[in-house]
Amino acid sequence: MDICVYRPGELSAADRVAWTALQSKAHLNGAPGLANPFLSPEFTLAMGRCRRGVRIAVVREDGEPAAFFPFQRTATGVGRAVGLGLSDCQGLVHGPGFGWDAQELLRACGLAVWEFDHLVEGQPPFEAGASGTFPSPVMDVDQGYEAYLSGLRERSPKFTRTTLAKERKLARDSGEVRYVHDERDPAALRALMEWKSAQYRRTGRSDRFAHAWISRLIQQLFHTRSEPFAGILSVLYAGGRPVAAHFGLRSERVLACWFPAYDPDFSKYSPGLILHLRMAEAAAADGIAYLDLGRGQKEYKDSLKTRELAVSEGWVTRRHPIAVGHRARRAPVRALRNAVLSRPEFFDPADRVLKRMGKIRSRSQVTAKTTKT
Template sequence: MNISVYRPGELTSADRSAWTAFQSKAHLHGAPDLANPFLSPEFTLAVGRCRRGVRIAVARENGEPVAFFPFQTTAAGVGRAIGLGVSDCQGLVHRPGFTWDAQELLRACGLAVWEFDHLLGGQTPFEAGASGVFPSPVIDIDQGYETYLEQLRARSPKFTRTTLAKARKLGRDHGELRHVHDERDPGALRTLMHWKSAQYRRTGRSDRFAQDWITRLAHQLFHSRSESFAGLLSVLYAGDRPIAAHFGLRSERVLACWFPAYDPAFSKYSPGLVLHLRMAEAAAAEGIAHLDLGRGQKEYKDSLKTRELTVSEGWVARRHPVALGHRARRAPVRALRNAVLARPELFEPADKMLKRMGKIRSSGQVTAKPTKT
């Protein structure tokens, strides 16, 4: 096996086609989760336009590509998963039956360590370095939306009845509901970002859209469109007014949920839940197999999910001083955060404190509303 490392612009169209083909056919070979759009060449190339140090390792046998491993690297040899911090699925995309040695791969890439926080399940050579495993809920719609809705009614009858009733009341109170599954108006994306930034501040979280590279990445992906990949903006309107929106990524079989938000003036109607049901219905009609809601404990995810995937976080490392230093810095922070998230008696007070801080921060700021184009 030969491993070569490329910059994003050096990847040939033939290699990109092979990468996409591995994803498109993954479900036929018992690895449907490889089809996640965060693992696509389009996502890697978009990150490469917004961040430095993006590289792609291509493993070949008899001159033909058999695996693609995207990563980000520093001059010191610290490697990270592509889009670490915003990517919800990470790993190596490969042909059926391919196996690899993590140490050999790191050496070929010039990495002392490779860090991940959403490693796809089934990546055995990397999983040895996992420090934690977490559920990632999904909504299965491969049998059609009506089948999913029937399952939802059977499992959570009160939740389903209440959510559908709120949708009807929302339409009566504020105008007929209209769902645009693939909204192409850039102004709607700016509105979503405005809502999401305000939500981050209210809840005391770090505002991702305050980071220029994330905002640029979202705009890059919004304009990325092909048969196998697209940035997908879905908007729920009441009359002509947008009240909830979601921006995610779509491959041929997976819709990866990413940035959902809504106008808090309509919170009593649970517009985010209504939007997710409309998204599931539209995605099922397009042949999507499942919506990946992403890692993270949220009540709405527990209500909507049909099952859970698993993702892991951690790092794989060579015996190298850089790897030892990186782990010494990162391990305590991750351990503390996960301990808080896993224990309600710690998480609930911490969450309340963050929200109080968010209210103070929000009350002291005046945020400009998005403008229409």
């Protein structure tokens, strides 16, 4: 393989066009998962502006780009998927019939190990290192929104009836319900981030937006526009007031759901569910094939999904002491996390503890603010 490794700013315009072309034809070549916006050049370039160590390996055949492998690496050769822990789709973007040797690729990239947690399906050289595979539910809208809604009524009649009734009640109680699929008001994005931060704290989770680089990344992607790619902020309004919002990424055929949140004052109306149905309707009208809800077991995902993709986590390693040490440190953490998430007898008590801690933390922050004022 002829492999060249570039910093994000060094990638030529021609290579970017070739990368996008591979994604646009992925569904025709039997690999629709490669069209995911997390695998786009725009996401990798945005990550490169926010994090160190982002690189892109371009594999050429007869002088022409045949595959693109975005990754992050440390000075010691520890590699990871771009946005590991944040991105919902990872892997090597390639054309039909392309094969590669994982060991040769890592060697050319200067990596002792490459870690992933959302590996897209259809990557055998990487899948050999997978330690687990997990469902990633999707909402298919390629046949139109009415077909999706009809299927939803058949699968979950009570859920569908209740959600639509709550939307009507929201309109009666709060005023006209209005949906904006691609909201460009930065104030709406700030509201979403504030709601999401409060949700993280309330449920005892780590606040992602407390990390300056993540907030900066979201801001950059919000302002990123190209023919196939965009950061999409969708907002549900009631009586002119935003009550739910979502920020995700879209490619030509996939809307990747990423950061949903809502105003807790309106929780009884399930505004997040209403928002997702409106998103599905708008995405179908926009030519999107499916909404990827992302890995993770959530009740609302089970209610909305039409099917599931599979994503994998694990490591591809070379025979190197750095690889052995990295895997030895990371494997127990991943195994414990997956055991807790997959077993209700572990997850439910852990979730209750986190929520109690979140309430205590929230009360402490309120008390601190009151004391200062």
